Amino acid sequence: MRTTRIGSGAGFSGDRIEPAEDLLRRAGLADLVLECLGERTVAQAQQRRLADPSLGYERRLPARFTRLLPLAAAHGVRVITNMGAANPLAAGRVTVSIMDSLGLRGRVAVVTGDDVLPVLDLDAPAWETGRPLREHGEIVSANAYLGADALLPALAADVVLTGRVADPSLFLAPLADRLGWDLADVPLAAAGTLVGHLLECAGQLTGGYFADPGFQDVPDLAELGFPYADVAADGTAAFGKLPGTGGLLSRATVREQLLYEITDPAAYLTPDVTLDVRGVRVTDDVRVSGARGAARPDTLKVSVGYRAGSKVEAEISYVGPNAAARGALAADIVARRLAGMPVRAEVLGGETDCRLRVAAIGHDGSLLDRVADEVESLYTNGPAGGGGFRAHVTEVIGIASTTIPRAATHPEVTFLEAPDAAA
Amino acid sequence: MLLHELAHCRAGDKGNTATLSVFPRADADYALLARVLTAERVRAHLAEFVAGEVVRHELPDLCALHFVCHEIVDGGVTTSLALDTHGKSVSSRLLALEIQ
Numbered sequence A: 001m002r003t004t005r006i007g008s009g010a011g012f013s014g015d016r017i018e019p020a021e022d023l024l025r026r027a028g029l030a031d032l033v034l035e036c037l038g039e040r041t042v043a044q045a046q047q048r049r050l051a052d053p054s055l056g057y058e059r060r061l062p063a064r065f066t067r068l069l070p071l072a073a074a075h076g077v078r079v080i081t082n083m084g085a086a087n088p089l090a091a092g093r094v095t096v097s098i099m100d101s102l103g104l105r106g107r108v109a110v111v112t113g114d115d116v117l118p119v120l121d122l123d124a125p126a127w128e129t130g131r132p133l134r135e136h137g138e139i140v141s142a143n144a145y146l147g148a149d150a151l152l153p154a155l156a157a158d159v160v161l162t163g164r165v166a167d168p169s170l171f172l173a174p175l176a177d178r179l180g181w182d183l184a185d186v187p188l189a190a191a192g193t194l195v196g197h198l199l200e201c202a203g204q205l206t207g208g209y210f211a212d213p214g215f216q217d218v219p220d221l222a223e224l225g226f227p228y229a230d231v232a233a234d235g236t237a238a239f240g241k242l243p244g245t246g247g248l249l250s251r252a253t254v255r256e257q258l259l260y261e262i263t264d265p266a267a268y269l270t271p272d273v274t275l276d277v278r279g280v281r282v283t284d285d286v287r288v289s290g291a292r293g294a295a296r297p298d299t300l301k302v303s304v305g306y307r308a309g310s311k312v313e314a315e316i317s318y319v320g321p322n323a324a325a326r327g328a329l330a331a332d333i334v335a336r337r338l339a340g341m342p343v344r345a346e347v348l349g350g351e352t353d354c355r356l357r358v359a360a361i362g363h364d365g366s367l368l369d370r371v372a373d374e375v376e377s378l379y380t381n382g383p384a385g386g387g388g389f390r391a392h393v394t395e396v397i398g399i400a401s402t403t404i405p406r407a408a409t410h411p412e413v414t415f416l417e418a419p420d421a422a423a
Numbered sequence B: 001m002l003l004h005e006l007a008h009c010r011a012g013d014k015g016n017t018a019t020l021s022v023f024p025r026a027d028a029d030y031a032l033l034a035r036v037l038t039a040e041r042v043r044a045h046l047a048e049f050v051a052g053e054v055v056r057h058e059l060p061d062l063c064a065l066h067f068v069c070h071e072i073v074d075g076g077v078t079t080s081l082a083l084d085t086h087g088k089s090v091s092s093r094l095l096a097l098e099i100q
Helices: A018-026 A039-051 A061-075 A088-102 A148-156 A167-179 A186-199 A251-259 A323-337 A365-376 B027-036 B039-045 B090-094
Strands: A003-010 A031-034 A078-081 A106-112 A139-144 A159-162 A228-232 A237-240 A274-276 A287-289 A292-294 A299-319 A343-349 A353-362 A387-405 A412-418 B007-014 B017-024 B054-059 B064-069
Touching: A003 A018, A003 A167, A003 A186, A018 A031, A018 A061, A031 A061, A031 A167, A039 A139, A039 A299, A039 A387, A061 A078, A061 A088, A061 A159, A078 A148, A078 A167, A088 A106, A088 A159, A088 A412, A106 A148, A148 A159, A148 A167, A148 A412, A167 A186, A167 A228, A186 A228, A186 A237, A186 A251, A186 A274, A186 A287, A186 A292, A251 B007, A251 B017, A251 B064, A299 A323, A299 A365, A323 A343, A323 A353, A323 A365, A353 A365, A365 A387, B007 B090, B017 B027, B017 B090, B039 B054, B039 B064, B039 B090
Parallel strands: A003 A031, A031 A078, A078 A159, A106 A159
Antiparallel strands: A003 A228, A106 A412, A139 A299, A228 A237, A237 A287, A274 A292, A299 A353, A299 A387, A343 A353, B007 B017, B017 B064, B054 B064
16 A cells, blocks of 8 residues: 655644654655744744744744755655744745755745634624633734635645644644645544644654653653654654664553543544544554544634733742742742732742742733832842842733634645745 | 542633643543543533533544533633633643542
8 A cells, every 4th residue: 555654843833853853864754844933932023024024934944944844855855844933924025045055946835814804803702701802902913723725725835834734734644645645634634634743743753751760760861762653644753763773652641642632532622624533543563544524624723922011030049948938038029019900820840949939921021020120129128048049031922812704714725946046 | 549640631722711631542441531531520620720611522533522511610722810821731730630
């Protein structure tokens, strides 16, 4: 039976790069997928694009591609990634210029159409709160989770860049392409979506979030290997990682990833299929089968980013005998000084080594500064032995979710060539 | 003994909802966990963190109990004031549950 090998080269924006290099060199992959776009990441990227229209793609794209694309080209591996973030076209142009500078030839495809801010009904209720979206704050982004159907026309390229696409769809599309699947075939779409769900967090499948010394020992996490799957035309999959790499790929690590973030095991909604994982079987040699499914939903999930003000976090430590009592006294003092303000104050740690942490969120910068000042002033106005004060203020992009009719989205694919003919 | 002796656990988050998947270290302990680890027990143990309903899904083919916890206190990754905004460490808190 026909099979194809697909690898997972990144599970989040900050992931390591070496495991993907290793997969490209040694795994004999047909496709490598890099999943780098969290819910908040796209809203933050949108802000960078608003500040500079040439930005808004994943910040680490140049570093990642400079190291990975020469290997992908040398080994004939197609690369698929959502590092386009809030500006996939700019990501495509940067990718072409990186390929030019490395002397690589190839075709880059850019998938757009996930940005639905212009057409979104801001009076629609948010799932999380039930309140209309527009009441949450100034809306900065709205991105629909596109499905595998949006990626299929892009797969003629060597490098495929997207913005917001459902994570498993990044895998289902190339599987369908390599194995000749029809995306309307529900059992196959379910099987491919399960493979994508298992691979999308990269090292989390191979023991990168599992070690518990003495109970769950994982060898050589410093050299963790990322996973790949050999997927057969009937949808069954065998998972592996490269020999000599660290980590652990076992029935236990696969089961943890299988249920990760699934709020209904009978109906996990994706743009491609409604996945039912209740009958999935994982063997001791990490073969996976038994995904079932129902038809895909008529609506797509939309992540809406809004300005939620800023967050201050201020901390100070107490150690030694009676440290917890001094930490508690410090918390009392700050609570009295900030009476009436919605702050969270907690003493973290143990009896002889603890840290007061005070956090608040709001739109009034001077009030947030006051929270930090009150914690800092404990140095000479609080309990004995306070030390290690730190405070920082960060802008907060809140995320609310809603849905949009599938027919209201219009995915498009743009092809670019390296070397850049226009340059 | 602590649940940690018998099981491992993974937390996940979707907005204000947390998922907690519990797996016995030995498949033979699934029946025991299914008996003692009720939704009420989990909710009581995590009362400080979960304001809403806890729904338990039994997955015997996978040897897993999957808890979906609604209305996480101070939840929502982006606007939470908690140190662990994702609630990733709640999995380890659940493993501190005492079982007979």
